[in-house]
Amino acid sequence: xxxxxxxxxxxxxxxxxxxxxxxxxxxxxxxxxxxxxxxxxxxxxxxxxxxxxxxxxxxxxxxxxxxxxxxxxxxxxxxxxxxxxxxxxxxxxxxxxxxxxxxxxxxxxxxx
Amino acid sequence: xxxxxxxxxxxxxxxxxxxxxxxxxxxxxxxxxxxxxxxxxxxxxxxxxxxxxxxxxxxxxxxxxxxxxxxxxxxxxxxxxxxxxxxxxxxxxxxxxxxxxxxxxxxxxxxx
DNA sequence: TGACAAACCTCGATGTCCGAGGTATTATGT
DNA sequence: ACATAATACCTCGGACATCGAGGTTTGTCA
Numbered sequence: 001x002x003x004x005x006x007x008x009x010x011x012x013x014x015x016x017x018x019x020x021x022x023x024x025x026x027x028x029x030x031x032x033x034x035x036x037x038x039x040x041x042x043x044x045x046x047x048x049x050x051x052x053x054x055x056x057x058x059x060x061x062x063x064x065x066x067x068x069x070x071x072x073x074x075x076x077x078x079x080x081x082x083x084x085x086x087x088x089x090x091x092x093x094x095x096x097x098x099x100x101x102x103x104x105x106x107x108x109x110x111x112x
Numbered sequence: 113x114x115x116x117x118x119x120x121x122x123x124x125x126x127x128x129x130x131x132x133x134x135x136x137x138x139x140x141x142x143x144x145x146x147x148x149x150x151x152x153x154x155x156x157x158x159x160x161x162x163x164x165x166x167x168x169x170x171x172x173x174x175x176x177x178x179x180x181x182x183x184x185x186x187x188x189x190x191x192x193x194x195x196x197x198x199x200x201x202x203x204x205x206x207x208x209x210x211x212x213x214x215x216x217x218x219x220x221x222x223x224x
Numbered sequence: 225t226g227a228c229a230a231a232c233c234t235c236g237a238t239g240t241c242c243g244a245g246g247t248a249t250t251a252t253g254t
Numbered sequence: 255a256c257a258t259a260a261t262a263c264c265t266c267g268g269a270c271a272t273c274g275a276g277g278t279t280t281g282t283c284a
Contacts, residue, residue: 048241124272159235
């Protein structure tokens with residue numbers, strides 16, 4: 001399923017931080033996890049993810065380290081920082097408020 | 113509460129059509145309704161609404177007519193068309209899928 | 225007369241997403 | 255041996271959405 005790409009807008013940071021809250025993960029893996037955890041609803045593009053990862057890192061929300069995978073391929077793992085945890089908590093609150101608001105508005109249809 | 117404005121992205125059409133599903137409404141009134149119906153969560157700006165209204169109209173999702181208010185001030189009312197109803201249904205589905213996906217992702221935190 | 229609210233509008237700055245392109249390594253199939 | 259696909263990283267530019275700031279008109283109230 002593909003949405004209006006703009007629906008995703010603003011929630012990418014929330015989504016990425018949520019994945020990293022669970023455990024350290026590398027870019028490619030984050031994309032897989034999002035797909036999996038959302039039951040194939042999300043299919044984040046690399047062109048979206050990598051810039052977001054870099055901006056989260058430069059904001060101090062996550063940190064990174066390199067690590068060789070089984071076959072000698074190098075992966076860049078990301079780890080959520082304390083600051084990132086606080087940011088995640090804030091973004092979750094915003095999401096609750098926002099989605100709650102949308103649900104109240106659309107729930108009051110023609111027959112409400 | 114003000115969000116990341118970008119969270120709103122992509123959902124403005126859904127929100128506007130939802131208001132019009134109930135009854136014909138004019139621009140200023142739509143803003144009031146959104147505020148009211150969402151328990152003050154949403155505060156859509158005029159600079160956002162008017163361009164959206166014009167684009168919905170040029171896409172045939174809504175139609176407009178002028179009508180004088182009590183005091184002789186003219187209001188431009190918008191009415192949702194059949195096409196707009198179908199669009200609204202589609203956008204509601206997308207919203208369900210999208211918000212469901214986000215909830216699944218953020219619900220599986222560090223202790224899941 | 226002045227100030228404010230209702231009601232409409234446009235323009236430009238900013239920020240987000242992603243398609244398209246690039247690089248390199250390893251695995252798979254023929 | 256060779257081509258293709260998958261893994262894994264990256265950047266750039268175009269497209270699009272939001273909204274702050276600005277503008278206009280009419281009516282109300284002191």
